[in-house]
Amino acid sequence: MINKKVAGVTEALQGVKDNMTFMFGGFGLSGIPENAIAELVKLNVKGLTCVSNNAGVDDFGLGLLLQQKQIKKMISSYVGENDEFERQMLSGELEVELIPQGTLAERARAAQAGFPAFYTPAGYGTEVAEGKETREFNGKMYVLEHAFDADFGFIKAWKGDAAGNLIFKGTARNFNPNMCGAAKITVAEVEELVPVGELDPNEIHIPGIFVQRIFQGAHYEKRIEQRTVRQRS
């Protein structure tokens, strides 16, 4: 067993510097690496390029990095839940690249899988395809999109072990597995770090080979963005 376990978030984020590119798992606030984000706020590294499907809300998730103006550029598919984001974007302080959600997932997966680029039909004929190579396959048009090239990937899983194996829960899985092994260093935080051998190899979603550092998060708020319920009849 190759040990990926580090003592905590401080050690896990060793080497994080200004002007780096980071990838963050999560959809809305579900499955975001809460502890890594909190540590990045503490470290106050600046000039960051952040790849994340969403940009958090004003006081949680990547919104916390935006508050301190740590982010130079966001690459996302949907960013509408954050007033500070809007202010920085409209004032030109923040550069924003909006890309189709499936393209975001696949650019991460391509980086993980060693593909430099791939063709997707998403965005063909729209401004997303402007300046990009297009090509016809079997009568349909496709756009060439490139793999991400990031310094760190911050992942949140449900359970993990010191070997770096990960299991996700529910829709908190989302982009997390696709971003494992997609950056130079993958940092996984888990709700429960269990002894090696406890996870059934049949049930592991991401093998430890894709993870460089793993730690158990000290605390998870797991905030719900849209609490919707039905009445008991």
Next chain:
Amino acid sequence: MLDKNGIAKRIAKEVKDGYYVNLGIGIPTLVANFVREDIEVEFQSENGVLGMGPFPFEGEEDADVINAGKQTITTLPGASFFDSAMSFSMIRGQHVDLTILGAMEVAENGDIANWKIPGKMVKGMGGAMDLVASAENIIVAMMHTNRAGASKLLKTCSLPLTGVGCVKKVVTNLAVIEVTEKGFKLLERAPGVSVDTIKEATEGHLIVEGDIPEMNL
């Protein structure tokens, strides 16, 4: 004329037994409430769930189980969770049978615009561009005209496009329209709505052939 629930009710009739369906935010979400109970349908949400159920009872919400609108949901027996790349493999790979989404504008050639109004806050396209570029069967659910009364069924879209030549059918508060090579073909009228009213509200080329039946809801 139909309200939003009426539009959803009419679209629900397009949902067939054995379909995997992706519902967008807004009117499309309401479609789930009107699908016949004697057929088997699974709803996919692009954040990574197939077999979505209704909202949870109060006290049973789970931050780890949400839909693409970030709402807390439940799952039904037979449901599955998966990552985003696999979710879009289902979509891009045309394994999803029907996609229902909203739009700001639809053009008579099937172009759709639903993600950006220049000069206003841009929130992003989310999964809409992947969905419209890939799905074989796309139904748009929307009001026939915008708040200012202008037609949303146009010769060409004026807003930035989400996808080109992809919409197959449009269900509005006034009509059911098929997008054909020759333009918008009127299939059905909403209850109490005349063909003339629909013509007036449609800027794009409207094809009217024979008697146009009223929707059977």
